């Protein structure tokens with residue numbers, strides 16, 4: 001039986017086994033999917049052991065996405081752009097293809113599940129850490145009118161802008177720099193929600209038709225989504241859909257079949273909320 005696994009530290013709360021088992025059941029694929037805890041100093045060794053016992057692929061979660069990027073022997077364009085890897089596909093002779101499905105998962109959720117096309121929209125991406133980084137290329141590939149990256153530490157947003165400088169529609173700065181602009185899609189890729197905090201957003205950024213998207217999935221509205229609602233944003237979404245969509249993209253890389261996500265998203269919502 002082909003075996004896959006998610007690797008992280010901690011790993012107990014990972015929803016990936018639940019999601020991948022649902023995908024396998026739905027598509028009739030015979031596969032195993034495990035959760036593996038790696039010690040903080042033995043990521044590479046743990047991957048190698050799994051590979052040697054015949055593992056076919058892995059999902060990589062916190063805090064190993066950068067180490068996974070370094071360990072891959074080949075990278076997809078989107079993993080290269082993200083400078084982080086969340087999916088391995090093991091090949092012959094010990095090769096490791098590194099992919100990053102997080103940004104594609106976000107784009108799928110916005111376009112297909114929420115039904116909001118990204119083309120020609122003005123997007124505000126909040127944050128300049130790993131989560132924001134992975135979203136940039138997949139968002140730009142949908143040709144938004146503007147992708148503005150706002151960060152508390154503006155130098156990190158400017159560095160991301162530099163990396164993607166070939167794309168004309170990209171801007172970067174502090175949150176205040178975007179006061180006076182209104183956006184169609186506002187995506188919180190900061191870790192502020194984890195501390196029950198809100199990025200320092202000026203008022204007036206949300207169009208009445210705006211989508212406010214928090215990458216975090218949570219049983220209650222995050223401070224960002226509460227603020228967005230008070231600012232009049234029409235659509236609110238948390239990261240549950242993105243979580244399932246990035247998993248579907250990994251499943252597709254491994255099995256060549258794209259599972260349906262809607263029922264799994266609903267199941268996960270019921271499970272988490």
Ligand code: ATR
Pocket residue numbers: 126127128129130131132151152153154156189190191192195197198199200
């Ligand atoms: P991740 O991999 O989840 O993106 P990270 O690389 O540690 O995590 O990045 C965290 C991001 O959240 C950063 O953009 C950080 O802003 P700074 O670069 O200025 O530190 C942002 N962040 C964290 N807490 C925040 C808060 N309370 N308000 C605004 N931004 C915050």
